[in-house]
Amino acid sequence: MAARFATKAEQSKPLLRLLKPYIPKIHSYLVLRHLSTEPINPLQKQNGDEEKFIAQVVQLLQPPENDWNFEKLRLLLFSDSTTPSPTRLFRIASRLDSSSKALKFLDYLQSNSPTPDKNSLSSTFQAVLVIASREPSSQSKLLELYKASRERGIALTINAASLLIRCFGRAGMVDELLLVYNELHPSSKNTPVRTLLIGELLRYGCVDDANNVLDEMLELNAEFPPNDVTGNVVFAKLLKRERPGRHVSDEEIVGLVFKFGKHGVFPGKIQLTQLISRLCRNGKTDRAWDVLDNVMKSGGLVEAASCNALLTGLGRKHDFKRINLLMAEMKERDIHPDVVTFGIVINYLCKSRRVDEALEVFEKMKGEGDNDRFSVERDVITYNTLIDGLCKVGRQEEGLQLMKRMRLENGCAPNTVTYNCLIDGFNKVGEIERARELFDEMKKEKVPPNVITLNTLVDGMCKHGRVSSAVEFFNEAQNDGLKANVFTYTNLISAFCNVNNINKAMQLFDQMLSDGCTTDAKAYCCLISGLCLAGRLDDASLVVSKLKEAGFCMDAISYNTLINGFCKKNKLEKAYGMLKEMEDEGVKPDVVTYNTLISYSSKTGNLKTAYKLLRKMISEGLVPTVFTHGALIHGFCLSGNINTAMKIFKDMSSSSKVPPNTVIYNILIDSLCKKNEVELALSLMDEMRIKGVKPDTTTYNAMFKGLREKNLLDKAFKFMDQMVEHACGPDYITMEILTEWLSAVGETDKLKKFTKGYEVSAATA
Template sequence: MVNKKFGIAWDVLHDVMKMGGAVEAAPCNALLTALGRGNDFKRMSELMAKMEEMGIKPDVITFGILINRLCKSRRIDAALEVFETMSGGVKGVSAEPDVIVYNTLIDGLCKVGRQEEGLRLMERMRSQGGCAPNTVTYNCLIDGFNKVGDIERGRELFDKMKEEGIPLNVETLNTLLDGLCRHRRLNTAFDFFNEMQRDGLKGNAVTYTILITSLCNVNNISKAMELFNQMLSAECPTDAIVYHCLISGLSQAGRMEDASFVVSKLKEAGFSMDIVSYNVMINGFSSKNKPDKIHEMIEEMEASGVKPDSVTYNTLLAYLSKAEDFKSAHKVLDRMMDEGIIPTAFGTLIHAHCLDGDIDKAMRIFRDMGSKSKIPPNTVIYSDLINSLCKKNDVEQALYLMEDMKEKGVRPNTQRFNALFKALRENNLLKKALQFMDRMVEQACNPDYITMEILTEWLSGVGEIERLRKFVQGYPVSKPQPQQKDGIVAL
C-alpha cells in the first residue's frame, strides 16, 4: 500500500514538473517522511536520486528526515555519511546542519555506545556549525553516559549545563536520577532530587516512578510510601505506572493494608488495575491467608474484564493446595487444563495430597503432568511421592518412580534413598538395596548418618559388613569384585 501511494504521489509531482511547474523540496520531504515511517530506505534513496535528476535541491529538513530515520534504525555510520554530505557540499549539495540535526546524531551515537563521538560532535557543533548546544543536546549526552555506568561524566555535563546557563528541564532531572538509581546510588539520587526541588525544578510521574521503584527494589517500603504521599500532596500529575510499581512493592513486602490504600488511590485517579497488579495483590493476600480478600480480587478482575493468566491460576492453585481446599484446587486445575494454561504448581498440590495421606490422588496428578501438561516432574515432586509411598509400604510403586527418575535424568537426593532403604529393609529386599547402594555411588550422592544407621543395622545383621565397607569407600557392592593376587587384578 505504501509503495502504491508513493508511486501515485511521485507521478503527480513528475507531471507537475513536466508541465513546467516549479517543485521545491517540501513535497518531496513529505514523501520521504512517509517512506521513513516504514523504514523503506531503498525507496528513500530512489527518491533522493530522482530529486537530483530533476534538479530539486534538498534542504536541511530533507537531510534531517534521512538522518533521523537512519539513527532510529541504528545505522549510525550511514547517518554520519549523510551529515558529511550536507555539511561538506558534496555533489554541489549544501545545507547547513541545524541544532535538530546535531541533536539527532548525538542521540543516535549515544544510543549505540559512542558517547565520546557524541561529545566531539557537540564541540564541532559549537566551533564549526555555529549552533549552540541546548537542553536536548546535554540530555542526550547525560543519558548516554549514565547508560554505560559513567555517572560522574553525566554529572559533569549537568554541572556544565548550569555553568553555561542552559535551562534544565524535568527530563534532565529524570535522566540523572535514573542513572543514579540504576547503579544503586540512592542517597545521591535523593540528595539531587531534593536539591532540584529547592531550585524550583519539580518532578513528574516519571520522576516518582524512578524513585519509588528503586526504593521498592531495596525493600525500603516505608520511604517509598512517604514519597508516594509527598507526590499526592504536591498534586503531581501521575500515570498508572507509579501506582502499579508501589502496589507490587507493598504486596511483596506483605504490607497489604498499604497496598489496598494505593489501589484505592489508583482508582480515585481514574486508572485501572492491570493483570500484574491483580496477581501481586492475590499473591500478597495468599501469603497472609486472606481467602475473602482473594475472592474479592478475583470477582473484581472478572467484573473489570481482566482475564486471569497463568500466574493468577498457579498462585490460586498453590494457595488452595496449602490450605488443603482440594475441591477448589482441582476446579482451578481443571479450568487451567480447559483453557490450555500449563500449571506450574503441580508440586504444591501433590505435596498437599501426600501430607493428607491421599497418595492415590497424588499419583493421579503426577500422571496428568506427563499426559496433559507435558511438564517434567522435578526432584521435589519425586521425593514427596517416594517418601509417601515408602511410608505406605508401597515399595513396588516407589521402585517404579526411582526407575522413572533415572530414565528422565532426575537426580534423587539422600533423603529419598534413605526412605527407600527403610522400606526395602522392612520388606527384606536386600538385593534391591544393594543395587540402590550402587546407584548412590554412581550418582555421587553422599550417604548421611541416617543412611549409615539403616544400612549398618541391616547389613550387619545379615553378615554383609564387607559390602557396607565398600559402599562407604565408594565401590560397587552388588556386582562381584575382581579377585586380586599379589597386588595384580586377576583377569
C-alpha cells in the first residue's frame, strides 16, 4: 500500500511542479472568494496566465532572429529547467508571422532545451507546416520543410502527416505523399490517415497503390479497419464516370462491397444506388441483386432509391418474379416504397402488356386492407403511365375512365401527356373523330397542346388515308400558334408522296424551309424517295443538293432509292456514278445496292458488269442472296446463254447457303421449254418436288407450253392433277394454253373436269 502511495506521489510531482507558480494565486483566490460577492473561476485565471505567457514569448520572437533576447527567452521558456508542454509550444509557433521564423524557433528549442522532448519538437514542427501551408508556393516550401524534418530527426505528428498528404495530394505530388506515409511510424498510420491517403491516390488514378493500403485495412483482424468515411471515399471515387487511372471492373467494386460489409461499413445511399444502376446498365442484374441482398442481410441501411435502381434493371429484363420478391423484401424490412417505386413497376408491367397486373399495383398504392402499411400518393406520372399502357393494348375507353378518376385525386389533374396518350390510343384504332374530340376538350380545359399532340393527330389522319383532314388540322393548329416541327412536315410529305401528289409534297418541303423549321436528313430523304418513285429524278437530284448544302449526308437507303430510280429510267451510267459517290462519301453499299445494279445490268445484257459487281460485292464481305443469283440467271437466260445460267444454278444449289426458290426455277424452266429442252425442264420439276420447293401457276404455265410443243399429253394431265391436288388455281394463261391444245386433240372433257377440280389422268389410264 505504501509503495502504491509512493508511486502516486512520484507521478504527481510533474503536476505539482506545473501548479507551483499558481499556488499563491490560488491562495489569493480563496481569500478573495470570502470577500467578493462574485465567484472567480480559477481555470479562467489560469487560462489568462497561459495566454499572457504565450503572448510574452511571441513578443520576444517578433524581431529578426539576430535581435532576439535569448536571455529573456530562456528565462520564460526554461525557468524551471523544463521544456514547455507540446501544446504550449504549438500555440507559440502557430502565432509567428512566417514559417521561416517558426523554423528558427524550432531550431532554438532543439539546441537550447534542457530536457529535449521529441513530442514537443514534433508539435512545434506541426505549427511550422501549418504556417507554410498558408504561404505562397506552399507545396515547394512544405517539401523543403519535410526534408528538413528528416535531416533533424523530427518525427511527424499524425496531424502533420495528414497536412502534408493533403497538400501534396492537391499538388499532384503522388511520390512525395507516398514517401510521407511510408516513413510514418506504424502506430501513426491510423484509419483517418489511411483514408486520406487512399482518397488522394484514387484522385490521381493510382488504383493499385490505393488497393495495397486498403487490403491491410480490410483484413479481418486489422489494427486500423475502415470506417464509414473510408467507405464513402472509396466508393465515391471508384464510381465516378470520369476517373483517371486503370479501369476498375464492376466485379472488383462488388468484391469491395462484400469486404467492407464484414467490417460493418456499407456504401452510402447515393453510392449504393449508383453501383446498382451501373451494374443493371451493364446487363449484370444478378450481381446488382447480390449486392443489395448482401447489404440488407449484413445490416446496412437501404432506402427506396437503391431498390428503385434494381427494380429498373429487373424491369428491363422482364424479371417480374424477382420484382415481386424485392417488393415483398422491402415490406418485410420496413423500407418505405415511394411513388417512383410503384411507377417503375407499373411502367414495366405496361410495357410488357400486363396491364391488369399494373392496375392491381396501382390500387395497392393507397395501402388499403390486409397488412399494407404504406400509403403512397399517386401522381400524374403514375396515372399517365397506366393510361398509356391501357391505350397501347386497345383499352382506350378504360384509359378515358381513368382520366376522369384522376380528376378526383387531390392535386392530380390531367396534363398534356395524359391527353396525348389518349389521342394516340384512339388514333391507332382508327377512331380519328374521338381523337379530335379529345383535342377540342383539351383546349376547353385549358390544357395546352404541344407539338407532340399536333404530330400524333397528323400522323393518325395520314395513316388512315385522311390526308386532306390532316392538312386542314395542320393549318388550323398553325393559325392557333401551335408550331410544327420537322416530324410534322415529314409525316405530311410522306403522305403526299404515297398518294403520288408530289407537287404538294414539294410545296410542304419549301414551306418547312421558309418557316425556319429545324430540319433533319429524314425529311430530305423522304422527299427524295417520293420523287424517285414518281420518276422525277432531276427534282430528286436538286433536293439532294439542298440536303448537302444543309450539312446533312445521304444514307444507304436514299442512295439505293436514287440508284433504283436511275436504273428504271435506263440511266445506268448515273446509277454507277451514284455508287462511286456513295463510296466516296463513306457510305458502305449494302446488298440492296448491289442487287439493284446487278439486276438492271443483267436485264440490259451487260453481264460482264454484273459479274464484276458480284465479285466486288463478295470482296466487301456481303453474301449474295437468292435475288442476286436470280438476277444473273435471268440475265443469261434473256441473252440465250442457258448453259451459263444452269452453271450458276448448279453452283448455287451445291455451295450457296441460299437455296434456289420458285422464281429461279420458273426462269430456268421457262427458258428450257422455249429452247425445246423439255426433258431438262421436267428434271427440274422433279428436283423441286424433292427439295420441297412448291411450284406456282407460272411454273405450270411454262411446262404446259413446253409439253404442248412435244405433244406430251400424259405429262400435261399429271401436272393438271398436281395443280388440283395442291390447290394451285389456273389463271387466264393456263386456260388459254390448255383450251387451244386439248380442243385440238379432242380432250375437252378433261379440260372441263380440270376446271371443276376433278382428277383427269386416271380417266386416261
